[in-house]
Amino acid sequence: MTTLSNSVTADTPTFAPAVGGEVRDFFALLKPRVMVLVIFTALVGMVVSDVTVNPVIAAISLLMIAVGAGASGCLNMWWDADIDALMTRTAKRPIPDGRIRPDEALAFGIVLSVGSVLILGLASNWLAAGLLAFTIVFYAVIYSMWLKRATAQNIVIGGAAGALPPVVGQAAVTGHVGLESLILFAIIFIWTPPHFWALALVKSGEYAKAGIPMMPNVAGPDSTRRQIVWYTLLLAPLGLAPVFFGFGGWLYALVGVLGGLGMLAGAVQVFRLRQGESERKAAMGLFAFSILYLFLLFSALLAEQGLGLYRAVVV
């Protein structure tokens, strides 16, 4: 980074005062699309808790969970700026593109992390705040700084950070961690490997260029395909667990069964098609469907528990 000396001479080039990045670039550091997903899953964690809460406190808690998630995304971009610059998917992010300095992003991420945890603690309780702090540290330090560049199991273990928002949401409104949010955690956790590995199969060249040991680069595409099938075989029945534990009704059961079958069909296609364009289409198809699957599962819970559409399934 350029630093200014106190002894500037006549032939020293002139420097611009530090201006800093644009507001929209700082917003991009928060990974807004991930934040939306976090708000959504944390909200579902709240509504499945079946407690009456002050809507203002619930809304502020939700906002702080989202800001905390954004902060961890910002810290991730700060740490990964070197490898982001090597991949076309991430090269236009604010830091590798030169629109924001790394030290600005680091300060922004730390301020938002500390602020979101403190305000969540004041608004709801310190268990929720502690869980949010753990989520931020897990994503920014354990996943970004260690696992991502060290092991092919990076997104398997790191997936815990993405799976925690429903747990934080439930803790924020109840003061404890219940079975409901732990089941939602398990669903997102098991969903993460087939979701990311489907993308990694297509982008393995990019990951190899950046030196990231994603599963297709380390164990090979065929082993990755087998593992996608195994994880999906685990995910499809696990997706129905809310029905068996009494907080998923008929609508959820229907979405869970059809979605689970869709995921299995997608995984089998990825396993079968290993050549040319059909291979890419199958992998991207599973990647896109996995997002829809998780969205529909959580939407069904939200509709049943939040809008009163819950009708118990007798099992």
Next chain:
Amino acid sequence: MSDLPDGIRPLTPAEAQTRRKRSLAIALTLGALVILFFVLTIAKLGPQVLQRPL
């Protein structure tokens, strides 16, 4: 006459606008935080906030 130290050039209009926008965003964020803490305080205290000895 400029107040800038030697070797530091003045901001271009585009840079000045970027800095202005960022300052405005920081001001709005601080204002939002004030409102957030006020609303949170009222929500936590509940109706008791109106019960005080006169």
